[in-house]
Each structure stands twice: as structure tokens, then as C-alpha cells.
Amino acid sequence: MQVQSMFFKQRASEKLGDELLQGNMRKAKGKFVDGRAKAVAEFGVWEEVRSHAAKVRDRALANLDAYLLEFEANATRRGAVVHWAETAEEACAIIVGIARANGVRKAAKSKSMVSEEVNLNEALEAAGVEVIETDLGEYILQLAHEPPSHIVAPAVHKSKEQVAELFVKAHGKPRLTEIPAMTREAREALRGHFLGADMGISGSNFVIAETGTTLTVTNEGNADMVTTLPRIHVVITGIEKVIGTLEDFATLIRLLPRSAIGQTVTNYLTLTTGLKMPDEADGPEQMHIVLVDAGRTKLVGGPMQEMLRCIRCGACMNHCPVYQNVGGHAYGWVYPGPMGSILTPVYVGLENAGDLPNAATFCHECAVACPVKIPLPELMRKLREQQFDRKLRPWPERLAIAAWAFAVKRPALYAFLSGIGARVAKWMGGREGLIHSLPGLDGWTKGRDMPAPAGRTFRELYRQRSLERR
Amino acid sequence: MKVGLFVTCLVDLSRPGIGFAALKLLEGAGCEVVVPETQTCCGQPGYNSGGREIAKALARKVLAEFRDCDYVVAPSGSCSGQMKVATVHDLFQGEPDLPEFEALAAKWYELSQFLVEVLKVDAVPGKFEGTVTYHDSCSGLRELGVKMQPRYLLQMAGAKIAEMEGAERCCGFGGTFSIKLGEISTRMCENKCESIRATGAGAIVGGDLGCLLNIEGRLRRTGDKETKVLHFAQVIAGEG
Known part of the structure; x- marks a missing residue:
């Protein structure tokens, strides 16, 4: 099969808009998840x-x-x-x-x-x-x-x-x-x-x-x-x-x-x-x-060896809220869902797997469902670490993480920046306290508002409280 | 008993009221609470983005900040999972400071677990009239076993709980996932909001601000200005 995984995001978007598919997926989800839950409960x-x-x-x-x-x-x-x-x-x-x-x-x-x-x-x-x-x-x-x-x-x-x-x-x-x-x-x-x-x-x-x-x-x-x-x-x-x-x-x-x-x-x-x-x-x-x-x-003897335990039952995808919403074709190669987010990059190359290691919230439903205890989220995280080390993620994301890492390690700078951020974002939220669009964060604001911060950070308010109490 | 409050970066930046609610609950139960001023973040955003060294540096920073506390409490299952599970099972495996992180993990509690399992509170200051529905956030539930504790506390405050279908299903937040794969994240959140609407509850309550901001953002975007979105600490402290 031709690898199409680098187009995961676009394909997922198409699948989310496919009403027929959405209906079919909803029907299947109940059967898989409820069926397994019942069988497991009976098993003892x-x-x-x-x-x-x-x-x-x-x-x-x-x-x-x-x-x-x-x-x-x-x-x-x-x-x-x-x-x-x-x-x-x-x-x-x-x-x-x-x-x-x-x-x-x-x-x-x-x-x-x-x-x-x-x-x-x-x-x-x-x-x-x-x-x-x-x-x-x-x-x-x-x-x-x-x-x-x-x-x-x-x-x-x-x-x-x-x-x-x-x-x-x-x-x-x-x-x-x-x-x-x-x-x-x-x-x-x-x-x-x-x-x-x-x-x-x-x-x-x-x-x-x-x-x-x-x-x-x-x-x-x-x-x-x-x-x-x-x-x-x-x-x-x-x-x-x-x-x-x-x-x-x-x-x-x-x-x-x-x-x-x-x-x-x-x-x-x-x-x-x-x-x-x-x-x-x-x-x-x-x-x-x-x-x-x-x-x-x-994979043998390496950090991903646990993936080879897989007995191909499909429970990880059945329980994956990402898979449940986008279906298997979005993943772009043979194996979909969490197992595919690991097998695709390891078999066809991390550079060809696009967003797959990131196509998870780490909700851990797959890890709980896996009958041979493959730590799927941990394996996906290892792949993210490889992406990070090989600088495979887009540059704005890498820059954002680097800037964030620089600030969180410096408490005084962090306090200063978060103080400004809280005020600016509160102002942006207006009277309703909702930000409708944020540059750089449109992934969030396209489908959701960003509830605006209260305006002053806990740190500032706590310091003020401590001073008042003295 | 000296209890360190790990505020979490989201609460610090966005909803300081949750931090003060936690403070009120802990002080009200007789704890001596300290809030180290230099705290920033547990490092999870870096960890989940593949930045292992950043995560380790921040975990070491947290360790130093809370070293002299008997307990550390955080109003978040997610940050608690990072400090109780990720550090011990992954980040510091084979490192000389693993025992220190094991000790930190042992004294670190998610807020509802601390109130119920350690302090064994039998009364809370908050009074809540009406029905709420509770969203189980993934890390708290599946990494730490937070399930009945917040419900127990909410009922102590007088709240009735209407369980939603799929309370244990992810809301789609997932930290940076909510931005990197925003469209899928939004759909997952919409599914969650559908379950919430179906309960008819006046408030959706949870224990992780990330999930709550996500849910509130989607509810408001879809025209729901009524349903309250609250952290359980606010409800049981009477600050909701």
C-alpha cells in the first residue's frame, strides 16, 4: 500500500466532514466497545x-x-x-x-x-x-x-x-x-x-x-x-x-x-x-x-520491541477516540489507530509518518484495552522524542517549545511574561470573557472559543494576600 | 502537616480562583500550606512534545521546590500524573535521583484524593444546589484512579450528580494536541458536549483545567452561555 500518512491531517478533515462515514463509525463503535466490555466483565x-x-x-x-x-x-x-x-x-x-x-x-x-x-x-x-x-x-x-x-x-x-x-x-x-x-x-x-x-x-x-x-x-x-x-x-x-x-x-x-x-x-x-x-x-x-x-x-532488542507483542485484535483502535472519529483510512497506511501510529513510522520511516505519533491525546484507553499490555502511549511518546531530536516537526512548533522551555526554567521571567499574558488575553476576551480568534492558536479557535484568563495570575494575587496578612 | 500547593501553570495563568479554592480547602482542614513562589510548570507540555530533557529539568526544579513539604497537592490529575507516574516509570529510570522522585511521588496527591484519602474530610465549606455532571479526565482516571473521590466531595456539598454517557471518554484536549490537531480535538470535544447537554445538568464539573477550558470553549462557541463550567474545588470550597 502506498504510504499516505503524511496527509493524515487533511484526510482526517475530509473524514470528519463525511456524514455517511460518521454514521457508520458511530454504529460500529458501540458494538466493539460495549461487546468487549461485556466479555471482559464475564471473564472474571x-x-x-x-x-x-x-x-x-x-x-x-x-x-x-x-x-x-x-x-x-x-x-x-x-x-x-x-x-x-x-x-x-x-x-x-x-x-x-x-x-x-x-x-x-x-x-x-x-x-x-x-x-x-x-x-x-x-x-x-x-x-x-x-x-x-x-x-x-x-x-x-x-x-x-x-x-x-x-x-x-x-x-x-x-x-x-x-x-x-x-x-x-x-x-x-x-x-x-x-x-x-x-x-x-x-x-x-x-x-x-x-x-x-x-x-x-x-x-x-x-x-x-x-x-x-x-x-x-x-x-x-x-x-x-x-x-x-x-x-x-x-x-x-x-x-x-x-x-x-x-x-x-x-x-x-x-x-x-x-x-x-x-x-x-x-x-x-x-x-x-x-x-x-x-x-x-x-x-x-x-x-x-x-x-x-x-x-x-x-524492533527486536530496541525501545519499540513491545510493539511486536501485538496479536492484531484491533482493540486499541476500537477504543481510540481519534480513530472513532476519523476512521482507518485517514491514517494512510495498512494499520490504523494507535497500533498504526507506531507501526507506520517504524516500518515505513518516521519521516513518512507525518502527524501519526501526535494523533493521540494520551488518554490511555488503548493501553487499558490492549490484551497483551503494550504501552502504546509510551511508544508513541518515544516516537515523538525521535521527531523532536531529529527536528522533524514544523519549525513554528519547535520555536514555540523552545521559547516556552526558556521561560518556564526562569521563574522571574515567567512571572513577568505570564502577568502580561493574563492581562492582554483578558482584554482580548472583552466583556464576555471569550477570545474568538488567536493568532498561532487557530487550531483551537476555529472550532472553540478560548475562555479568557481572569486578568491577574495566582502568583500575583497570592503575593498580595501574603502582604495583606502581614 | 506542611502541605505544598502545586498551583499548575494553567490555574496560575487563567483561573487563579481554583488555586485559592484549593488553598481554602487545605487550610480549612488544618494544613499548613506553602506555595513556593518559583514554581512554573510540571513539564508535561515538553514531555508530550518529545522534549525529554526539558521535562527532566522541570521535574528536578519541582523536586527542589517542594523538598521540605510533607505532602504536595495539585488541583489537577494531569500534572499529578506527570509527577507521580512519568517521573518514576520513565524519566528518571536508571538515574541517580530516582529515589528522590519516588519519595516525591509517594507524597504527591491530586487534590480530591488528598482530601478524601489523607485528610478524610467529612464536611466541605461549599453549598451547591442543583445538578452537575462530572467529566473524568484521562490522566486522573486512568493513571491515578480518580473516580469516586470528587463525586463524593461534590455530594458532600449538596450537589446532585447526573452521570453523562461516556463520562470517562477523552474530551479531546490532550495539551498541544488541541492545537496541533485542532479539528479532531474539536470533534472529540463536541461529542463530549453532546453528552453533557443530554444530562440537562446546570454545571459541568471536572478536576483538570485543560479539559474545562476546552469544554467551556466549545459550549460557548456553540451558543451555550448558561451551563457553568467549574473545577470541583470551586464547588466544594463554595467559590463557584
């Missing part, structure tokens, strides 16, 4: 399991090299071929190579954010392979030629009516109004693709070292089809998804669907270990697992 031992899950992820990251090699050995033993892709381009080249070598004409995909990250669909299409997204949300977006706006519910920004419109165009059938009927129509359209695809491509929520298993959670069962029906199965996922054991998986899966949408368990859990065996009815003849780095190892 949430904090305990959450602490354990963070440890499980930390252990995996501390043993990343060993677990990955163990995974490779076990997956290979079961007949899969493990490929290592250092970059996005390498990942695409590997998969295009597999497609070419096997004369693949059609690939059916279940949802994979890593494939969005590396632009896999474009690479395959350029090589003459037809790619069909089979996750319902992704399918809708493929028809709309849009990227996902959410990592779990990719089409959350679309209304039922917008989807009905897309289906009329794509399927050439009468317009439907009920969601079950629309789902049935999509299912019918997709069935042929599952059966006709030469290659199935899936992501993987976790890969398990001790068994060589890749696994996918879905609510639609499309991953079951994609991983068993086509003769070639390709898994594409990030190297940080490796965990040690099935036991570790048992911990994480208790948190993932609850955090994502308040579900106790997803409808389908697709675990794939190796090829179709001679005595088995289903399964692929070839299985390729592409483990993608694309910037991840840079």
Missing part, C-alpha cells in the same frame, strides 16, 4: 490472563530465533516449504515465483494484513494471476477498490446500503436489503472461486513452533476453504507471529476474540499442519509458508 480473571499473555508474547520475542527455527524444522517435517522474506518485495517475488512455477491462474485469499503490507495482490495481478478476496469484508473492498480501514473488520466504514450498491454492480442481480440475503449472495459468488482456485493464500494469526502449525481465526470459515481446497496453499505472515506451544496459543485465543469484538470464541479456528497425507481426503499438495520480516527485526 481478565487481568491475570492478560499479564500471562504479555509474558507469553515476551517469551516468544526473547526466543524469536530459536522458535522460528523450531517452527521451520517442524513445518518442513510435515512437508511444508518455509521461505524467509527479508523485505516486502522479496515476499511478493517468492509467491509470484510459486505461482509461475505451478501455472497458477487464480488465487483465493483469506484475510491477511501482511499481504496488504507487502502489496501482494498487485504483484500477483501483474504476474497475470486473478486474486479473489474471500473474507466478506475484504471481498466488499475488492469490489470497491478500497484498502481496509480496520484490521479485523476491514469494511467497517461501509453501510449496508453501500454494500448493496456494490453487489448490484458486481453480481448483476436485483438489489438486496437484508444482510443475511446479501451474505448468501456473496457466498454463492465466492463458492466457484474456492473450487476454481489453483492457489489458496492465507494469513496466520499465530505460528506454533512445537508443532509447525499455522493458524487462522475467522468467523466465516473462508480460511477452511482457502487452506484445503486449492492444490497449493501459501501462508504469508510476519516473523513475530511465532509462539512456542499450543498451550501458549490456548492463552492467547482466550483474549483475541474477546478483545476484538467481545466474542468468547470465533466461529472457526483453522489450524493447518503440513500437507495432505495419503490417507486424508482434503488438503493441499504443496504448502508454502512465507515468513516476512519487512522491518520487524529492527
Whole structure:
């Protein structure tokens, strides 16, 4: 995906003015936030399991090299071929190579954010392979030629009516109004693709070292089809998804669907270990697992390592008041919300991420919601520190901070300046005590008045009181 | 008991009445209150803008100013979070003066927590007739656990509390965020104002002046000249 994050502010502005989107986002917010809250309350031992899950992820990251090699050995033993892709381009080249070598004409995909990250669909299409997204949300977006706006519910920004419109165009059938009927129509359209695809491509929520298993959670069962029906199965996922054991998986899966949408368990859990065996009815003849780095190892052992704990549940964006108002597309790359404000700068460069590390009030809702205790606000702050040190913020902002820092360290100067400021601003506020526009602070005054100060500072009044009392 | 009052830069500049309300409450409860004259800011604007060294310099300045106090009290969850949490968990990790900041953090209280948990007040000077709605500001709530204390104090003053939908949701202030990303900040604030209007309360009360200026600014811009916007200290001190 082309990085558009430097335009966050403009894009957010457009999204704030998009009434349809605003309505769609409002509806989604309740479902995610209330659903999770209910599931967490029912769970009883949430904090305990959450602490354990963070440890499980930390252990995996501390043993990343060993677990990955163990995974490779076990997956290979079961007949899969493990490929290592250092970059996005390498990942695409590997998969295009597999497609070419096997004369693949059609690939059916279940949802994979890593494939969005590396632009896999474009690479395959350029090589003459037809790619069909089979996750319902992704399918809708493929028809709309849009990227996902959410990592779990990719089409959350679309209304039922917008989807009905897309289906009329794509399927050439009468317009439907009920969601079950629309789902049935999509299912019918997709069935042929599952059966006709030469290659199935899936992501993987976790890969398990001790068994060589890749696994996918879905609510639609499309991953079951994609991983068993086509003769070639390709898994594409990030190297940080490796965990040690099935036991570790048992911990994480208790948190993932609850955090994502308040579900106790997803409808389908697709675990794939190796090829179709001679005595088995289903399964692929070839299985390729592409483990993608694309910037991840840079985080290992560094100040941002905790971000690699992420299990891609989306709770951070669901609870983010910035995301709730602007939606995922405003963020301009694959991952939106707080996780995106961190992953975008670390994967595509801080200089390309624009305002993203600043797109937060540090309200800490994300940190509270994260099932693996990633200190998201702290990580965003570290990125702000890097922006500050590298002088990446606009010069008026840097000048303002420097001037402020100079004054607050000098109490006498500060007292003098704040005394003047309080008087001038009071005068500007007039009789109502409201300042309607302030040069340099129009970010505030465009949509809000600035309540004017009382006119004299606490410091002055307190000194006067002390003198009077003497 | 010698209590240092950390006034906060916003209260000093904009709403000195909140500082005097805090002073009245503390003195009324029998504290000997000192207000170091050289205090300016806790450093959070610098910290959140990536200026780590500025934040550390200011934290050290605050530490020196309040060194001989038994307690330090601030009428703000946000500044208290900076001095209780950010210093200890981040800024001075691995620094020789970490123990001093740990000691400062242990004796530092947000005002409502100090009144309820340390002074255990059972009466307040203020009398408030009518209904208020309370906005939980993010740092106080999620960093310090300020939730029931200000409500308890408001009820002590006779105020009825009508809870708004999403009282714990951010108002969109976020310090410099409110200027850097003003349009998003304004929308978040408008959502907050919608919740406030829906309660029909005559006053919106909070514990952080940043949030209050933000909310008041939006209410006034959208034509609401009636709803009072107050710090809880003003209400319970009878200065609202």
C-alpha cells in the first residue's frame, strides 16, 4: 500500500466532514466497545490472563530465533516449504515465483494484513494471476477498490446500503436489503472461486513452533476453504507471529476474540499442519509458508520491541477516540489507530509518518484495552522524542517549545511574561470573557472559543494576600 | 502537616480562583500550606512534545521546590500524573535521583484524593444546589484512579450528580494536541458536549483545567452561555 500518512491531517478533515462515514463509525463503535466490555466483565480473571499473555508474547520475542527455527524444522517435517522474506518485495517475488512455477491462474485469499503490507495482490495481478478476496469484508473492498480501514473488520466504514450498491454492480442481480440475503449472495459468488482456485493464500494469526502449525481465526470459515481446497496453499505472515506451544496459543485465543469484538470464541479456528497425507481426503499438495520480516527485526532488542507483542485484535483502535472519529483510512497506511501510529513510522520511516505519533491525546484507553499490555502511549511518546531530536516537526512548533522551555526554567521571567499574558488575553476576551480568534492558536479557535484568563495570575494575587496578612 | 500547593501553570495563568479554592480547602482542614513562589510548570507540555530533557529539568526544579513539604497537592490529575507516574516509570529510570522522585511521588496527591484519602474530610465549606455532571479526565482516571473521590466531595456539598454517557471518554484536549490537531480535538470535544447537554445538568464539573477550558470553549462557541463550567474545588470550597 502506498504510504499516505503524511496527509493524515487533511484526510482526517475530509473524514470528519463525511456524514455517511460518521454514521457508520458511530454504529460500529458501540458494538466493539460495549461487546468487549461485556466479555471482559464475564471473564472474571481478565487481568491475570492478560499479564500471562504479555509474558507469553515476551517469551516468544526473547526466543524469536530459536522458535522460528523450531517452527521451520517442524513445518518442513510435515512437508511444508518455509521461505524467509527479508523485505516486502522479496515476499511478493517468492509467491509470484510459486505461482509461475505451478501455472497458477487464480488465487483465493483469506484475510491477511501482511499481504496488504507487502502489496501482494498487485504483484500477483501483474504476474497475470486473478486474486479473489474471500473474507466478506475484504471481498466488499475488492469490489470497491478500497484498502481496509480496520484490521479485523476491514469494511467497517461501509453501510449496508453501500454494500448493496456494490453487489448490484458486481453480481448483476436485483438489489438486496437484508444482510443475511446479501451474505448468501456473496457466498454463492465466492463458492466457484474456492473450487476454481489453483492457489489458496492465507494469513496466520499465530505460528506454533512445537508443532509447525499455522493458524487462522475467522468467523466465516473462508480460511477452511482457502487452506484445503486449492492444490497449493501459501501462508504469508510476519516473523513475530511465532509462539512456542499450543498451550501458549490456548492463552492467547482466550483474549483475541474477546478483545476484538467481545466474542468468547470465533466461529472457526483453522489450524493447518503440513500437507495432505495419503490417507486424508482434503488438503493441499504443496504448502508454502512465507515468513516476512519487512522491518520487524529492527524492533527486536530496541525501545519499540513491545510493539511486536501485538496479536492484531484491533482493540486499541476500537477504543481510540481519534480513530472513532476519523476512521482507518485517514491514517494512510495498512494499520490504523494507535497500533498504526507506531507501526507506520517504524516500518515505513518516521519521516513518512507525518502527524501519526501526535494523533493521540494520551488518554490511555488503548493501553487499558490492549490484551497483551503494550504501552502504546509510551511508544508513541518515544516516537515523538525521535521527531523532536531529529527536528522533524514544523519549525513554528519547535520555536514555540523552545521559547516556552526558556521561560518556564526562569521563574522571574515567567512571572513577568505570564502577568502580561493574563492581562492582554483578558482584554482580548472583552466583556464576555471569550477570545474568538488567536493568532498561532487557530487550531483551537476555529472550532472553540478560548475562555479568557481572569486578568491577574495566582502568583500575583497570592503575593498580595501574603502582604495583606502581614 | 506542611502541605505544598502545586498551583499548575494553567490555574496560575487563567483561573487563579481554583488555586485559592484549593488553598481554602487545605487550610480549612488544618494544613499548613506553602506555595513556593518559583514554581512554573510540571513539564508535561515538553514531555508530550518529545522534549525529554526539558521535562527532566522541570521535574528536578519541582523536586527542589517542594523538598521540605510533607505532602504536595495539585488541583489537577494531569500534572499529578506527570509527577507521580512519568517521573518514576520513565524519566528518571536508571538515574541517580530516582529515589528522590519516588519519595516525591509517594507524597504527591491530586487534590480530591488528598482530601478524601489523607485528610478524610467529612464536611466541605461549599453549598451547591442543583445538578452537575462530572467529566473524568484521562490522566486522573486512568493513571491515578480518580473516580469516586470528587463525586463524593461534590455530594458532600449538596450537589446532585447526573452521570453523562461516556463520562470517562477523552474530551479531546490532550495539551498541544488541541492545537496541533485542532479539528479532531474539536470533534472529540463536541461529542463530549453532546453528552453533557443530554444530562440537562446546570454545571459541568471536572478536576483538570485543560479539559474545562476546552469544554467551556466549545459550549460557548456553540451558543451555550448558561451551563457553568467549574473545577470541583470551586464547588466544594463554595467559590463557584
